[in-house]
Amino acid sequence: ETGVTQTPRHLxxxxxxxxxxxxxxxxxxxxxxxxxxSAKKPLELMFVYNFKEQTENNSVPSRFSPECPNSSxxxxxxxxxxxxxxxxxLCASSRNRDSASSYNSPLHFGNxxxxxxx
Amino acid sequence: xxxxxxxPQFLSIQEGENLTVYCNSSSVFSSLQWYRxxxxxxxxxxxxxxxxxxxxxxxxxxxxxxxxxKDSSLHITAxxxxxxxxxxxxxxxxxxxxFGQGTRLTINx
Numbered sequence: 001e002t003g004v005t006q007t008p009r010h011l012x013x014x015x016x017x018x019x020x021x022x023x024x025x026x027x028x029x030x031x032x033x034x035x036x037x038s039a040k041k042p043l044e045l046m047f048v049y050n051f052k053e054q055t056e057n058n059s060v061p062s063r064f065s066p067e068c069p070n071s072s073x074x075x076x077x078x079x080x081x082x083x084x085x086x087x088x089x090l091c092a093s094s095r096n097r098d099s100a101s102s103y104n105s106p107l108h109f110g111n112x113x114x115x116x117x118x
Numbered sequence: 119x120x121x122x123x124x125x126p127q128f129l130s131i132q133e134g135e136n137l138t139v140y141c142n143s144s145s146v147f148s149s150l151q152w153y154r155x156x157x158x159x160x161x162x163x164x165x166x167x168x169x170x171x172x173x174x175x176x177x178x179x180x181x182x183x184x185x186x187x188k189d190s191s192l193h194i195t196a197x198x199x200x201x202x203x204x205x206x207x208x209x210x211x212x213x214x215x216x217f218g219q220g221t222r223l224t225i226n227x
Contacts, residue, residue: 042122042216042220043161043217107161
């Protein structure tokens with residue numbers, strides 16, 4: 001149990017499908033993040049929410065749509081994806097946005113959703 | 119753009135050997151974190167180094183932050199199969215946390 005739970009663990013979808021990834025944290029944190037992890041590339045920050053407000057969108061295509069109804073839940077809605085979007089999608093949380101890289105409040109990651117787009 | 123380069127990208131050694139992996143940049147970071155990611159799981163924080171020249175030890179793992187806070191190393195003594203995983207460094211930049219691409223370490227029994 002990592003404190004950050006992601007579902008589903010694996011997802012295979014066609015390019016015309018619509019699906020959603022879910023993330024839930026039980027750590028009482030106020031900031032939540034979506035990262036994309038592809039082979040041989042650094043973790044790519046996609047979106048950041050702090051106190052339910054989106055604070056960062058790192059030029060992510062509109063086929064990825066995040067939603068943060070409260071500080072404990074984060075979703076990533078997917079539609080009309082491309083094969084190059086296949087990757088491990090990691091959710092993370094931290095006490096708050098400014099503390100994400102501080103020594104006393106690092107990122108806590110979920111185990112990810114392995115997404116394959118066919 | 120701040121970048122972190124990790125080397126080597128892949129390392130496979132026998133149980134009991136020692137190893138060092140590196141995390142280098144031309145940029146200065148105010149702090150640097152090391153994470154380990156095991157297969158099928160998300161990254162887990164191992165340590166954060168803050169001061170230039172700082173050395174931290176976690177059992178058989180020794181982490182060092184460079185004097186100029188541009189680089190870091192992780193040394194593992196007497197590696198064990200349980201050390202297998204992807205090791206990620208992440209530096210605190212001006213605005214955000216910057217990750218390296220990782221070193222995939224395999225310890226063979």
